[in-house]
Amino acid sequence: MSSDTRPATPMSRQIAEHRSLLDRALGLPKLVLVALSVALIGFVISQILIGYMVVSGQLDGKWYDIRDFGNAMVSLSDAINSSGMDSRIASTLTYLIPTLLGATGIVSVVGGWLLIGPWAERRLLAKFQIRQGPNRTGPFGLLQSLADALKLMQKEIIIPRGADRFLYFAPPIAVFIPAILGWAPIPWSPKMSYADLDVGVLFVIAISSLGVLAVFMAGWASNNHYSLLGAMRTIAMMISYEIPISVSLLAVVLLTGSTKLSEIVMWQSEQGVWLIMLIPFAALAFLFASTAEINRTPNDIGEAESEIVAGFYTEYSGMKAGLFMAVELGNAILVGALMSTFFLGGYTFFGLETWIPGYLILATKIGLVYFLFVWIRATLPRFRLDQLMGFAWKFLIPVSIALMFLTAIESSILVRWDAPSFLSLGLIALVNVAAAVGLTFVWMRVLFRDTDLSAPPAPILTRKMGGLQAAKVLRG
Amino acid sequence: MIPEVFGRVGILFTLAIAFPMLPIMVSFLLYQLKIRPENPNPIKLATYECGVEAEGSSWGQFNARYYLFALGFVIFDVEVIFLYPWAVEHQELALTVLWKAVLFIGILLLGLVYAWRKRALEWR
Numbered sequence: 001m002s003s004d005t006r007p008a009t010p011m012s013r014q015i016a017e018h019r020s021l022l023d024r025a026l027g028l029p030k031l032v033l034v035a036l037s038v039a040l041i042g043f044v045i046s047q048i049l050i051g052y053m054v055v056s057g058q059l060d061g062k063w064y065d066i067r068d069f070g071n072a073m074v075s076l077s078d079a080i081n082s083s084g085m086d087s088r089i090a091s092t093l094t095y096l097i098p099t100l101l102g103a104t105g106i107v108s109v110v111g112g113w114l115l116i117g118p119w120a121e122r123r124l125l126a127k128f129q130i131r132q133g134p135n136r137t138g139p140f141g142l143l144q145s146l147a148d149a150l151k152l153m154q155k156e157i158i159i160p161r162g163a164d165r166f167l168y169f170a171p172p173i174a175v176f177i178p179a180i181l182g183w184a185p186i187p188w189s190p191k192m193s194y195a196d197l198d199v200g201v202l203f204v205i206a207i208s209s210l211g212v213l214a215v216f217m218a219g220w221a222s223n224n225h226y227s228l229l230g231a232m233r234t235i236a237m238m239i240s241y242e243i244p245i246s247v248s249l250l251a252v253v254l255l256t257g258s259t260k261l262s263e264i265v266m267w268q269s270e271q272g273v274w275l276i277m278l279i280p281f282a283a284l285a286f287l288f289a290s291t292a293e294i295n296r297t298p299n300d301i302g303e304a305e306s307e308i309v310a311g312f313y314t315e316y317s318g319m320k321a322g323l324f325m326a327v328e329l330g331n332a333i334l335v336g337a338l339m340s341t342f343f344l345g346g347y348t349f350f351g352l353e354t355w356i357p358g359y360l361i362l363a364t365k366i367g368l369v370y371f372l373f374v375w376i377r378a379t380l381p382r383f384r385l386d387q388l389m390g391f392a393w394k395f396l397i398p399v400s401i402a403l404m405f406l407t408a409i410e411s412s413i414l415v416r417w418d419a420p421s422f423l424s425l426g427l428i429a430l431v432n433v434a435a436a437v438g439l440t441f442v443w444m445r446v447l448f449r450d451t452d453l454s455a456p457p458a459p460i461l462t463r464k465m466g467g468l469q470a471a472k473v474l475r476g
Numbered sequence: 477m478i479p480e481v482f483g484r485v486g487i488l489f490t491l492a493i494a495f496p497m498l499p500i501m502v503s504f505l506l507y508q509l510k511i512r513p514e515n516p517n518p519i520k521l522a523t524y525e526c527g528v529e530a531e532g533s534s535w536g537q538f539n540a541r542y543y544l545f546a547l548g549f550v551i552f553d554v555e556v557i558f559l560y561p562w563a564v565e566h567q568e569l570a571l572t573v574l575w576k577a578v579l580f581i582g583i584l585l586l587g588l589v590y591a592w593r594k595r596a597l598e599w600r
Contacts, residue, residue: 095480103488107495153503156513161521162533173496180492184485195484202560203485220535224523228534236542239549246556253563314524318512319503323496386599389545393597397552397588401581408566408574415567 032139051355067357070191073098102194106183110330117329118145121374128378152322160222160315167221172316172323175214178207179330186337187262189347189358200261201249204338205242208293211331212238215302215312218324222315230311233385234295234302240392241292241299247400248282248289251407252342255279255414265346271421272350276343277429279407281436283343285400287372290339292388294331296373298380299388336369337362344369394447399439406435544596548588555584 050067063075077094085093119134119142126133134141159168185200187193197203212235219231252275253259256267268274276283292299303311313324340346344365347358383391410428417424506512523530562569562577591597 095483099484099487102484103491106488107491111495149499153499153506154512156515157503158516158520160523161518162523162530172500173493176496177489177492180495181485181488184488194488195481197481197485202557205557222523223534225525225530225534228538232538232542236545239553240545243549243552243556246553250556250559250563253560254566257564257567259560259564309524309526319499323499389599390597393545393548393588394592398585401585405574405578405581408563408577411567412571412574 032142047355054354067353068189068191069359070189073101074191106194107180110180110183110333113333114326114330115145115149116142117333118148118326121329124371124374125378128375149322152319155318157318157320158315160224162223163315164221164223167217168315171214171218171221171313172320174217175211175324175327176330177214178210179327179334181210182207182334183337185261186341186362187265187346188362189353190262192359193262196260196262199259201253201259201264204261205246205249208245209238209242211293218316219312222312224315226308226310226314227312230302230304230308230314233308234312237292237299237301237385237388237392238295240389241289241396244285244289244392244396244400245293247397247404248279248286249342251279251282251400251404254404254408254411257411261341261346265341265348268345269348269353271425273425273429274343274345278425279343279403279432281403281432281440282400282407283339285396286343287339287369289392289396290335291373291376292392294335295328296332297377298383301382301385301388304382332370332373333366336366336373339369340365395443399436399443402439403432403435406432541599544591548591548596551584551587555581 046066063072065071076097080090080093080097083090122144123133123135123141134144137143137147159165182204184195185193185197185203187196215234215238216231219227219229219234222228252264255275255278256264258264258267264275291297295302301307303313308314310321313321316324340362346365347353347362349356349361353361410431414424414428503512507514525531559577559581562573566574
C-alpha cells in the first residue's frame, strides 16, 4: 500500500500512528521476520546435516535421527530396559512415556492449529475476495484467533430456560472427541504413528460417525426449533455421505489389501504411485463427502446462517459456541490428513522422505488439501438439502459401488498377472479414469433422461420478451 | 499387542475430553474472578426465535422424511462394514468370492431401487 498516492485523512493518520506505536512497543514484525529466518536457516542446516549423515550411513535408527521421532522413543525404551530397573516399572515406563509424549504432541498440533487456523482461513478467504482480512492484531494479524478466543472466554454463557441442562453441557466437549481421536492411527513417519491400529480404516469410519451424536445432542438439548432443524439436516447429510466415504475407502483396502494405515502408505510408496492416480473417482468422492461430513461449505446446510440462524448451535454462547466453530477447523485438517494418507501417499513423496522428515511432507500435504477446502468454500455457493441428498443417494452411492467392484476385479488381476508394475498400474489408472468419466456421463443421461441437457432453459425474460431478438433489433 | 494399542487410544480419549474442557474451565474461572459477567434475566434466558416468543417446545414429532434416509443408511453402512473382511482377504481369495460379494450388494441395491421407485429419495 502506497500511502503517498492517497490524501492523508485523520482516520488513516490515526491508524498509521497506532501501527507505529504498536510496532515500537512490541517490535513484533521484526521479531517474526527474525524468527522465520532463524527457522529457515535451521531447517537448511539440519537438512544439510541429514543429507551428509544419510549418505555416510550414520543416521539409521539413532536417537538424534530427527526424520523420525520413533527412533528416539526406541532408544529411550532400550535405555530404560538396560538400566537395571525393576522389570515391571521398566515396562510401564517404556509404555507410558512414548504414549504420553505422543498424545501431548497430537493435542498440541490440534491446539496450535486452532490458534492460527481461523486467522489463516479468514486471511485466505479475504485474498480470494480481494480484500485484506484480519491484519491489525499482532504482525499480519497473526494474533487475531488468540484475541477471539480471549474475547469468547469473557462472554457470558447463557443456558436457556427450556434446555435440558446435562445434555446442553455435553456437546461442545463431545464434538471434539472425533476431531482429536481421529489422529491416533495416522502415520507421520515409518515408526512415528501414535497407535498403528490393525483396523485403522474401520476405526476412522467409526470415529467419524461419532460427530453425529454430538450434533444431535446439541440440537435436541437446546429445545429450539432452529437448533433441532439444523441438527436434523446435519445428521441426514452426515449419514448419507458416510456411505460414499466407506465405499471409497473399501476401494483403497481392495487394492492395498490392508486396513492398517501405515501399510496403505507403504503400499503406495513401494508401488511408486498415489492412490488418487489409480482410483480418482474414489478420491474425489471421499473429498466431497468429507466436506459434508465436517459441515464445511458448500455442504454446511446444518448451520446455514441465511436460513436457520446458526443451526444446531443457535442457543450456545460464549466459549461453547467458540468450541463449535473451532472444531470445524480441527476437522478440516483431520480430513486433510486422512485424504493425504489414503490417496496422496501420506508421509512419502517418491523417495524424498529419505532426506526431508516425513512429518513435514505430511504437514505440507495437509496444508494443500486445506487450501483446496478454502478454495472450494470461496468458490461454490451452498447447496440445497434435496440437491445434496439426491447427489449422495442417486449419484455417489451407485456409481462408487460400481467402480468399487471394477477395482476389485482389477485388484485380483493385478495379483495374478505377472506384468511389470508400471504397465499394470498404468492400465488400471487408464481403465479407472475412463470408467469414471464414462459412467458419470451414462448415469447422468439416465438420471436426466426427461430433461434436454443440450439446451438449457432460457431465462424467463428472454423467453417472454424475446430478449435476444430485441437486442438484435436495437443493435440494428 | 491389541490392548496396548487401544490403551493408547484410551489415553488420547481422556486428553480429547480434557482439551475442550480447558477453555470452558478458564471461562468459569473468569466468572469466579468477577471478570466475566453472569446476569441472567427472563428475557435473556428465553428460547431464541428471532425476536418473537417461541411457540411451544421443539421436543415433539418431526418430519418423517429424515427417518427414511436413516433407515437406508443403516442398511448400507452395515453392508459396507460386512464387506471389509472380504476386501482385506480379496487378493488371496478365489474369484468366485467376488461374484458372491456382487450378489450380496446386488440384493441391497435392489432395495435402493425399490426405495427410489417408491419416491423415498425425493425431498418433498
